[in-house]
Amino acid sequence: xxxxxxxxxxxxxxxxxxxxxxxxxxxxxxxxxxxxxxxxxxxxxxxxxxxxxxxxxxxxxxxxxxxxxxxxxxxxxxxxxxxxxxxxxxxxxxxxxxxxxxxxxxxxxxxxxxxxxxxxxxxxxxxxxxxxxxxxxxxxxxxxxxxxxxxxxxxxxxxxxxxxxxxxxxxxxxxxxxxxxxxxxxxxxxxxxxxxxxxxxxxxxxxxxxxxxxxxxxxxxxxxxxxxxxxxx
Numbered sequence: 001x002x003x004x005x006x007x008x009x010x011x012x013x014x015x016x017x018x019x020x021x022x023x024x025x026x027x028x029x030x031x032x033x034x035x036x037x038x039x040x041x042x043x044x045x046x047x048x049x050x051x052x053x054x055x056x057x058x059x060x061x062x063x064x065x066x067x068x069x070x071x072x073x074x075x076x077x078x079x080x081x082x083x084x085x086x087x088x089x090x091x092x093x094x095x096x097x098x099x100x101x102x103x104x105x106x107x108x109x110x111x112x113x114x115x116x117x118x119x120x121x122x123x124x125x126x127x128x129x130x131x132x133x134x135x136x137x138x139x140x141x142x143x144x145x146x147x148x149x150x151x152x153x154x155x156x157x158x159x160x161x162x163x164x165x166x167x168x169x170x171x172x173x174x175x176x177x178x179x180x181x182x183x184x185x186x187x188x189x190x191x192x193x194x195x196x197x198x199x200x201x202x203x204x205x206x207x208x209x210x211x212x213x214x215x216x217x218x219x220x221x222x223x224x225x226x227x228x229x230x231x232x233x
Contacts, residue, residue, distance in 0.1 A: 001033045001201060004078035008085035008096030012039040016137050016173040020165060021084040023190050024135065027197020028080075036074065040095040043067040048101035055109035060123060068102045075106065076124050080131045080162070080200065083153070086170065087138035090148045100156075119158060131162040133200060137170030139228065141221035163206045165196060165214055169224045171231075185218055 005025055009015035025035050046064045053063045062068065075081065085092045092100065107120040122129075134153045138145050146166040153161050167173070176182045176190075192213035196206045206214070217224075 001079045002077060003028050003033045003035050003080045003082060003201070004074055005035065005037045005082040005084060006096070006099060007037060007039050008083070008093045008099065010041050010093060010095065012041045015086065016170045017084050017086050017135070019173040019176070020135055020137055020167055020170075020193060021082070023193040024082070024133075024165065024197040027194035027199075028201050029197075030194070031198040031201035033080070033201045038071065038074070040099055043071070045071075045095065045098045045102060047098055048104060052109070054105035055107075059109075060105050062102065062105050064102070068099070071099070072103070072105060075103065075130075078130055080133060082133045082135060084135040085149075087136050087146060087149060090145065091152065092149065114158070117158065129160065131200070131204060132157045132160070133162055134164040134166075136165070137167040137173065139169075139171040141168045141217060141224055143168060143215065162204055163196065163200050165193065165206075167214075169217060169219055169221075171228055172219070172224070188213055189216075189218060 003025065005021060007013070007015075007017060007021060009017040012018070021037075025037070029035055044066045045068050046066050049063075051063060054061055062072075083092075083096065085096045088094070091097070106122060106124060108123050109120065111118050112121050124130075132153065134150070136146060136149060143166050145168065150164060150166065153164070172182070176186045192210050195210045196214065199206050199210060
């Protein structure tokens with residue numbers, strides 16, 4: 001099984017998003033999956049200009065000749081796609097949005113109706129649809145901050161989002177391994193992330209017990225906010 005992880009943080013492997021993504025992928029590896037991580041900050045991906053040549057003149061091929069051509073090939077061969085992005089204004093980062101926009105050549109131009117919904121079907125011929133996992137973090141407490149982002153991925157995957165990991169209070173993540181007390185407090189969280197990776201590979205979803213640990217706020221929101229605000233002074 002091939003897992004393609006797309007890190008859309010402008011900080012790449014040095015951001016808080018990577019702190020969450022890494023143990024999740026370790027769990028995927030332990031379950032026997034083949035892992036590849038793409039850092040979008042290191043790729044040249046031009047904006048989609050909405051010309052639709054990838055549907056009309058050159059079906060499946062974009063007019064832009066950049067790194068996205070190689071990435072589309074990797075997407076077509078993956079079994080699990082992991083979108084990892086910090087929350088920027090309640091959605092994905094700009095570089096992640098460009099990546100998502102440029103996935104248009106993977107779809108056919110015809111509109112089809114499935115149930116009560118209309119969409120463009122995938123041009124990829126595969127027996128089992130690719131599983132999608134969303135991983136995100138933000139500086140605020142509260143999962144409600146991710147509501148717009150989560151809805152985007154639910155719609156994009158046509159209601160088949162396999163799993164999501166949404167971490168509020170993300171501003172503290174990069175400090176966890178530098179502080180013994182925080183390391184102890186966050187140990188169950190990081191253990192659950194590794195379990196989540198295994199479960200997605202083996203089961204196709206995150207079990208409820210594991211999800212509950214991931215969703216639980218480790219630090220009291222008022223204490224977190226007080227310290228976060230102090231950090232700006």
